[in-house]
Amino acid sequence: MSPTSTEASPTPVSGPAPVLQVSHLAIDFGPAGRGRKAFRALNDVSLDVRPGETLGVVGESGSGKTTIGRAVLGLVPVTSGSIVFDGKEIASATPRERRALAADLQVVFQDPYSSLNPALTIEDILTEPLEAAGVERRPARARVAELLDQVRLPADSGQRLPREFSGGQRQRIAIARALTRSPKLVICDEPTSALDLTTQALVLDLLIEIQQRTDVAYLFISHQLGVVRRISHRVAVIHRGEIVESGPATQVTEAPQHPYTQRLLLSAPVADPAEQAKRRAARRALIDATSQ
Structure with a gap:
């Protein structure tokens, strides 16, 4: 999807304090013991989101991107690290404290049905x-x-x-x-993946307009680089539970430096069959080169 007049505009690095700051977050799933190791879903993940900003978190299925959102919402236990929301540590918040956060911290899930x-x-x-x-x-x-x-x-x-x-x-x-309740942060967990392309564009434009009007921050989780590029100010790319590349949205989604991000870019389909064939060949070559 190409940018429109309502595309997210760049946010300066300096400015107000982050509304969300995640530092060295690690999350393990499954019990350890008797020769078994717990599965590390997230490892040393750090990111932040400022008021009025959208941070896109992009990665393929199983990369750990949704686990970040679930950790911020308190839906999975945190193994180690820190989650600070609006100046308060919430990684180990009690259910009562979580209910008090509901006015300022909200979520839009993937499946509207x-x-x-x-x-x-x-x-x-x-x-x-x-x-x-x-x-x-x-x-x-x-x-x-x-x-x-x-x-x-x-x-x-x-x-x-x-x-x-x-x-x-x-x-x-x-x-x-x-x-x-006019939240300060909305976690958008794949909010357009169940929609057709035209409807995706309408929903993204709506989110951008609301942000420009209210200064709400978004943590936008997706597996689609094109969607993330359209709505995000900054992008963090996650692979196997670790952030492998981050930076301004235009830089990360148009001139990625990490091989994994390059593979994500090349996997996005294009309308030109000849160009699509070139992309497939380049992606195969990149996979072969990085697997050696």
Whole structure:
């Protein structure tokens, strides 16, 4: 996908303190003992995200990119390292402390079909987190109307059920739910991978517009370099649980230095059959060279 007028603009390295800072993060899965070793899903991972910035984390399936997001959300235990959100260490936060973070830390999941309760209307889905925070019914409904307008859904959408919407519309509803309490950081875990290309572009443009208006930060997780290039200010490439390359989005996605990132770039399909054949040959040669 090529950039549009709403493409993410560069963010200077200097500026406000990071809203998220991950330092030397390591995560092991599975018990160790009796000759067995725990599987190290992440090893010495460090990254940060500043207000109003998008950090894209890109890698193939099994690389550990989603595990980073799950660790920040407290969904997997941290073996070692530090996760600081809004100036507070949260790697070992209690369930009560996690609930207190919900206003400022939200997530948009990959599958828009399973992330919404099919038995609730859209208004109920969106007012639920507001009412849980003590917001009264009338202002909560006003906030829902505002959110539906922000994500470009009809005003009567609140009275309908999730099954009445397309995949792209459901993902916009999921984005609206993440924004209900004006968070400081949204973790976007493959939010466009289940969508067709046209709908992907619409959702990415919507995320960029919301960021420009609200200064929300995104940790954007994807396996697609083209998607990451379109929305991210900076990119971190992860391979086998380790960050192998990071830097400005244009630099990493157009002139990568690490062989793994080069392979990711060459694996992206292009419309020209001759150019695609050249890419396949170059990728095979790169794999052969790096496997020796």
